[in-house]
Amino acid sequence: MADIHATRSRFDRLLGGPGARLAGLGALVLVLLIPLAMIEGQVQERGQRRDQATFDVASSWGHAQIVSGPLLRLPYVVRWQDQEGEARSRQGWLVLTPQRLEAQAQLDSQVRRRGIFEIPVYRSTLKLSGRFVLPDPAGLPVGLAQVDFGRAEWMLGLSQPGALSADSRVQVADQDLRLEPSALSLGAQGVHGRLPEGAPGLRSGQALTFHAELQLQGSGSFHLAPVARETLLDLRSDWPHPAFRGTGLPLRSDISAQGFAAQWSVAHLGRGFAPAWLDQEVTRKQIDAAAFGVELAVPVDPYRMAERIAKYGALVLLLSFAAIWAMEMLGGVPLHAVQYLLLGASVCLFGLLQLALAEHLGFVPAFVLAAAAVVTQAAGYAWMATGSARRATTLALVLCGWFAYLYVVLQAQDVAFLMGAVALFAALTATMWVTRRMNRSAQADTWDVADATVE
DSSP states (O other), X not given: OHHHHHSOOHHHHHOOSHHHHHHHHHHHHHHHHHHHHHHHHHHHHHHHHHHHHHHHHHHHHOOOEEEEEEEEEEXXXXXXEOTTSOEEEEEEEEEEXXXXXXXXXXXXXXXXXXXTEEEEEEEEEEEEEEEXXXXXXXXXXXOGGGBOGGGOEEEEEOSOGGGBOTTOEEEEXXXXXXXXXXXXXXXXXXXXXXXXXXXXXXXXXXXXXXEEEEEEEEESXXXXXXXXXXXXXXXXXXXXXXXXXXXXXXXXXXEETTEEEEEEEEEGGGSOSOSEEETTSSOHHHHHTTXXXXXXXXXXXXXXXXXXXXXXXHHHHXXXXXXXXXXXXXXXXXXXXXXXXXXXXXHHHHHHHHHHHHHHHOHHHHHHHHHHHHHHHHHHHHHHHHOOHHHHHHHHHHHHHHHHHHHHHHHOGGGHHHHHHHHHHHHHHHHHHHTTTEEEOSSTTOEEETTOOOO
C-alpha cells in the first residue's frame, strides 16, 4: 500500500492541477457510460422477455379485452334507375346504437406464471342490459322502406372472441340468440346473433330490449366503449391495484386491499360518432378510441424501475466521483485512474444486480441487498486502496446517501426531475464549499485545504 502511495502513475502526474484532474475524471465518467449503456440494453432485453411471456400467456388465456357494443345491424337495399333507365341497387347494413346501456362486470383476478414472470389475468362475468330505439326517421341515412327489419342482427365487438365462454347467453326482445363468431362485426373481431323473429316493433317506435350475460377471460386490462346515448358501468374486482384508463375517470371508486369498485356514467356527446350509420362509415378504431376501463397494474414494476435506475446511473456515478474526489483533495492522497474505474464499475453494476435480484425477491429487498453489496464492495476497496478506515467509512456513508436518495426519487416519480436537479445543485454547492480554500502545495501531486483533513 505504501508503494502505491509513494509511486505516482503517469496519469497522476499529468493531472497535477484540480482542473485537469477533474477533466480526467470527466473522461472516466464518459468511458463508464459504455458499460452503463450495455447494462441498460440488458435491462431492456429482460423487459422484452417479460413482454413475450405476457403475450404467450395472453394468447392462450385471453388478451386485454375491449368490449365494443352491443349494436343492432339491419340490412337495407337502395334501388334506383340510372340515366339510361337501367335498374340499379346498392345493399348494405344500417347500424344502430342503444338508447341506454347498463353494464356490470366482475373481474376475478389470478396470477399466472411463465418461468420467473408473473402475469395478472382475470375471468369476468359481464352483464349487459339496455334498449334500442329507432332514431327520428328524418335523421336516418336511408328510408325506413329500404330497411329489412325482419333480418335484424345483434352484434358485439370483442378484442378476442375466443376468450368468450360457450355458456354465455344473450336475449333480445324475449328471443334467445345463438352467437356466432364474426370477423365482420364492426369491421373487426366479435360475435353476432340473428333475431329469429326480427325486430318489426322497432319500426313502429317500440323499444327493443336486450339482456346478455357473458363469461369472458382476459389479461392486463378491461375496457368498455360507450356506444349508447347513456352508458353506465359498474366494475368490481378483487385486484387491489387498479389504474383507471381511457376517456373518462369513474364517478365513484372505492379501493382497498380486498379489491376495488368503480362506477362510470358516460353520455353520448364525447363518443365521436352518430347514433346510426351505414356500413363502415364508423370503424372499430373510432369506437374503441372512446373506451374507458381499468388496468390491473403491478404496484412496483421491477423492469420499469430498472430502466429508471439505468437512466440515473450517470448521475449517481458523477456524484460518487465528486465525493471521492473531494475526499481525495482533503486527504492529500490521489487515487489511481484504475482505482477510479473499478470504483465506478462497482457503482455501475448496481442496476444490473438490483434487477437480477428483483426478478426473484421483489423490488424493495433487491434494492436494499444490491445497495448493501455495492457499498460494502466499494468501501472495502477504498479502505485497501487508501489505507484509511475513515475515508472508506465516509465513502460508504456517501454511497448510502446516494442510494437512499435514488430510492426516494424512484418512488416519487412526479417530482423525480425536480429532485434530480436539486441533487446536482446541492452536490455542486458542497464541492464549492469544500474547495473554497484549496491551494497548491509545494509538492506537485498533493493538495491542501485549509482547516479540513480526512485521514
